[in-house]
Amino acid sequence: MAARLAVLEGAGAAPPPEAAWALRGVTSNPRYTNRAELNALGAVQQGLLRPQATRAALIPIRKTEAWWALAQDERRAILEEQSRHIGIGMEYLPAVARRLYHSRELGEPFDFLTWFEYAPEHAADFEELVRRLRQTAEWAYVDREVDIRLSRT
Template identity: 60%
Template sequence: MSTRFFQFVGGDTGVWRVVKTHTLIGEPLLDVARLDVVAGQDNASQPDSGWLLRGITSNERYVERAEKNTLVEKQQGLGRPEATCAALIPIRKNAAWWALTQDERRHIFEGQSQHIQIGLDYLPAIARRLHHCRDISENEPFDFLTWFEFAPTDEEAFNQMLMQLRASEEWQYIDREVDIRLVREA
């Protein structure tokens, strides 16, 4: 079983109850009641009604060594008992983004938008794991699936972080984004 491959199954089962789904840009996802996060390729099946999103954890594309060291030092892991709130934010970037070179994307990502620095400002309260969909296929409905976990008392800080990111230059390249809020239930 691969611990890099994850499936996000939206349907009627799963430990995460969907509280709200908000489509910011592009086509919405079907409404679902629950979400299951499954590690590995063979553990999830396509739900009868709903959706299945797939992604792979991978190397950090736009992070320099000092930034990576700081991220590793400050970030807490997923699955903390107090982190009963979560957000799954699938994002697709437009063709103009993918036409840029790696160094041009890095410049927009951090030089202009300060994506890493914004995230660092909210650690360790907000934990995240990024999943790359394009590493599976360019035909996936999203390029990235970002999974966040946080305590209920940190929800306002999470919203502030998203507001800052969405106001950045980088977000001019987004052509599909859905914000799915969740609460963990037994």
């Protein structure tokens, strides 16, 4: 159990000396979305730190080596054409805001840090979103995940 979690952003952000552990990630250019999807996401996605969104989830994910052995177009086909990852996520916007951090290139133990925020009345929607994503073909390439739930007081 952890009493608190801090999300620090920016090039100079460093965990405080008393931090028990830290995960690092960077936001990046969109890698698997096409123009139409980017436009659709931009039209409905709301930002983080909304006052009503007092619930959050941090889900670090590591993909298998088989995933990384695929070409980017093959990963895209599994992600969206087969699994509908982006399409499923769109169904829960704007209630569930999200941000993806990339960690693989930093040598971190996880490839992605997925951060979600939502209001308590959307908790069931968030659970359904995560359940649906875990049932997709893409999820067969997840080697490890840690599901951390948080509440802002």
